Amino acid sequence: MSDTFQALVVEKTEDGTSAAVRDLTLADLPEAEVTVAVEYSTVNYKDGLCIGPGGGLVRNYPHVPGIDFAGTVEASDDDRYAPGDKVVLTGWRVGEAHWGGYSQKARVRADWLVPLPEGLTTREAMAVGTAGLTAMLAVQALEDHGLKPGPKLVTGAAGGVGSVAVALLSAMGHEVAAVTGRPEQSDYLTGLGATRIVPRADLAETVKRPLESETWGGCVDAVGGAMLARLLGQMEYGASVAAVGLAGGSHLPATVIPFLLRGVNLLGIDSVLQPYENRVRAWARLADLLPRDKLEEIIVPATLSDLPKLGEDILQGQVRGRVVVDMN
Ligand code: NDP
Numbered sequence: 001m002s003d004t005f006q007a008l009v010v011e012k013t014e015d016g017t018s019a020a021v022r023d024l025t026l027a028d029l030p031e032a033e034v035t036v037a038v039e040y041s042t043v044n045y046k047d048g049l050c051i052g053p054g055g056g057l058v059r060n061y062p063h064v065p066g067i068d069f070a071g072t073v074e075a076s077d078d079d080r081y082a083p084g085d086k087v088v089l090t091g092w093r094v095g096e097a098h099w100g101g102y103s104q105k106a107r108v109r110a111d112w113l114v115p116l117p118e119g120l121t122t123r124e125a126m127a128v129g130t131a132g133l134t135a136m137l138a139v140q141a142l143e144d145h146g147l148k149p150g151p152k153l154v155t156g157a158a159g160g161v162g163s164v165a166v167a168l169l170s171a172m173g174h175e176v177a178a179v180t181g182r183p184e185q186s187d188y189l190t191g192l193g194a195t196r197i198v199p200r201a202d203l204a205e206t207v208k209r210p211l212e213s214e215t216w217g218g219c220v221d222a223v224g225g226a227m228l229a230r231l232l233g234q235m236e237y238g239a240s241v242a243a244v245g246l247a248g249g250s251h252l253p254a255t256v257i258p259f260l261l262r263g264v265n266l267l268g269i270d271s272v273l274q275p276y277e278n279r280v281r282a283w284a285r286l287a288d289l290l291p292r293d294k295l296e297e298i299i300v301p302a303t304l305s306d307l308p309k310l311g312e313d314i315l316q317g318q319v320r321g322r323v324v325v326d327m328n
Helices: 046-049 122-144 160-172 184-193 226-232 257-262 276-289 292-298 305-315
Strands: 005-014 016-025 034-042 068-076 088-090 105-108 113-115 152-155 176-180 197-198 220-221 240-243 264-270 299-302 322-326
Touching: 005 046, 005 305, 016 305, 034 088, 046 305, 068 105, 068 122, 088 122, 113 276, 122 160, 122 220, 122 240, 122 264, 122 276, 122 292, 122 322, 152 160, 160 176, 160 184, 160 292, 160 322, 176 184, 176 240, 184 197, 184 292, 184 322, 197 257, 226 240, 257 264, 264 322, 299 305, 305 322
Parallel strands: 152 176, 152 220, 176 197, 220 240, 240 264, 299 322
Antiparallel strands: 005 016, 034 068, 034 105, 034 322, 068 088, 088 113
């Protein structure tokens, strides 16, 4: 039996970086407690950055990207995991500061793993991935701060976070308005449960009036920037916005008026440093809530060699739903 396996390795070049599938051995992997045979990984926005020149996230080359993966434990020096256990990894700067999931074997710290939630396969877990876990954390934050009656808005809806947020909110019985810049994805979004499509252009203008009609009873925002600033003024009294992403920019050209006159809450969502208990709780709810047929619709299948192109696509906002990379 060969002891080599395949991984996507990013190397530094004179004018940037280049990514290619290479053979590695176990001796190439970093030191850590648990070795996992990776079955599936995914493509998140951060992966796009790390497959390319890095956006400042990767410090050392050669590098193996992949910020999340699911697979089976092969060897473990930690009592919590034994060979044969199915596990999931998200966060902890894996795939950025540490070698990640674009490899048929990965070696990681036991603290970073959670057991595969009951009822999900490793493939389904990666259809959810970091983006879906973050969507769940955002929905939970909205619940904790009081969802209001109006329709729930999801921005960047055809992307990874957005797709799962639409499916989750709809499965929970909410009316969901999906903001997209890709009208051709309208059928996909209504298939996931959106009851209304809002063209991105409707929210693209910067804030002219700090308060507009009270329209949305809660929002999962994957876009940030001018769109987040604008929609703050459209929230119902006391409603909350979970700020998840910056696909449209990190600058927030807003006024504080919606906070002061309407008691709007802006909730920050981080998936990277979530404590173990929170990750387990969110995964259990995802396994419970997400309709499997909708999860299947979200999946775009891929293999290791597709990753350089997919990395570019996600940075251009051109990936729909969730790419699931088959590492087997
Ligand atoms: P995707 O690329 O899959 O989705 C982003 C979506 O945003 C696109 O599909 C597009 O949706 C929309 N979009 C893209 N560019 C623009 C733009 N210029 N203006 C307005 N809308 C735009 O990425 P993910 O879903 O994986 O991630 C979304 C964001 O969330 C990223 O910024 C990512 O870094 C962040 N994130 C944060 C996490 C956290 O822990 N806080 C964890 C995971 C992700 P459409 O075509 O429908 O308009």
